[in-house]
Amino acid sequence: MVTRHNFAPCPAHALRFLSLFICFFFTILASWAKANDDPNLATVMKDDLRFTITSPDILGLWGGLSVSSMALTNEEPRLNSLWAGEEGAADQIFELGDAGGNAIYPIVSGLVLHMAGKVGLPPRWRTFGDDLLRVQAVNALATVTMKRTVDRRRPSGGRHSFPSGHTSTAFATAAAVYHNFGPKWGSVAFAAGTYIGLSRVQENKHYISDVVAGAVLATYISLRVLHRKPMDSSVRISPFVGSSKGFRLSLSF
Secondary structure, three states: OOOOEOOOOOOHHHHHHHHHHHHHHHHHHHHHHHHOOOHHHHHHHHHHHHHHHHOHHHHHHHHHHHHHHHHHOOOOOHHHHHHOOOOOHHHHHOOOHHHHOOOHHHHHHHHHHHHHHHHOOOHHHHHHHHHHHHHHHHHHHHHHHHHHHHOEOOOOOOOOOOOOHHHHHHHHHHHHHHHHHHHHHHHHHHHHHHHHHHHHHHOOOOOHHHHHHHHHHHHHHHHHHHOOOOOOOOEEEEEEEOOOEEEEEEEOO
């Protein structure tokens, strides 16, 4: 069996989808933050986006993983067939994992913790809620664009297999847990992410390489964003004198 790819550097439909996703997400976020008198979170998340799309190491990882998918056209599907199916012990063990990687859970949890932090919940929980929203935003950007660019066929025959979105969502959440609560709880969260990733293989929705790529992509980008320095996104206008006189306009972000 051959794993098929429809690889394109950056197809037009992917750009349209990405543009709509970014506009919709940040419009809703900005409106929500303004309505709740909390513009800081929206500003931080916009800076996260700029950081993600301008960091050479993140772009290099994204490109490297995308290109590596082309070397996996002959990936052996027998590992999936050994335990995939709707009957047997494996299906019972991994039943919960298929739903556990849904992005709606960390997003709703982040919003709840953020709002609860305004009415008496300890500040660290509000910070954790904000971090959940931050990592899910940049992870969705990186994962969705790679899925639609690579367009790898799933073991079950569907599209957009590489990387695993459920896995990347789980590992982005695990990175936020690790960042806020340390290695002990972080290890538990990463173990849960591994369980979710394996469940996607058991459900015959992904190859192992899809899961590994999702885990690496989400963990690296999430930790890089959470540890980044504050960004300066101001516009500067300054005079200059040289062979001619005038003004210099610069935008830094």
